[in-house]
Amino acid sequence: MTVLSVQNLGAMLGGRAVLNDISFEAGRGELIGLIGPNGAGKTTLLRSILGLAPAKGKIAFDGRDMAALRRTEKAALIAYLPQERDVAWPITVEMLVSLGRRALKAAFVGLNAHDAAKIQAAMEQMDIVGFRDRPADALSGGERARALIARVLAQDTPLILADEPVAGLDPAHQLGLMESLAAEARDGRTIIVSLHDLGLAAQYCTRLILMDRGQVVADGVPETVLTQQRLSDVYGIEAHILRLEGQFLILPKARIQR
């Protein structure tokens, strides 16, 4: 079943076309890795889906035009982790995570026991319960990233868009995050996550959308998208492409000198 439909999306930034005729549909239960080299257009695509970047084309959620949704309606459908990991105020970690629930409410409507349970579960998933009373702006980069991801998980939306969520996380928390996202997808959510780590993308994503210079150049299961030819053409690298203990693995080996 299609949850998100993106049709003929185009975007201009600074007078340059940075997204060109992008079309795809995303269904329930998909964990989609958005991959591509620096500047390919991944962030702009995620921001355009949210209406945060000016774009032309049609974006629909469950058949409803995204542009027509009100702010709280959108917040109930889509949670977004931006690439920037700044926390502007010295609020506690728990307060930061609770903003994911606040986004769903009208002003002056308080959080209830259901909200508190979602906040607790998200903090447990991201392993930050021990930081709950600490100011979020006094955490390490990776700890703060986990708190911001917990905020997204607490929002408990059918669609999650996350821009480089594993950046800055240590290996255990990278795996923990990808396992959490995979579990959320198995639960029926639709997740689009931009990733630079092709190994994690190959290992965890059910589908990869490979972008290059504002266009989608491949879309499918990791095994069909990540070929030597594409890694060479798009990333300019050679890689080991392996199957080990039932896992599809990509290990970048060398830059191709052009």
Ligand SMILES: Nc1ncnc2c1ncn2[C@@H]1O[C@H](COP(=O)(O)OP(=O)(O)OP(=O)(O)O)[C@@H](O)[C@H]1O
């Ligand atoms: N505000 C802006 N004004 C002009 N050009 C921009 C602006 N923001 C982004 N761009 C350009 O748009 C292109 C796509 O950028 P985008 O951030 O979407 O790429 P990305 O795939 O997310 O890259 P990265 O992997 O480095 O995060 C890049 O060439 C970038 O320089």
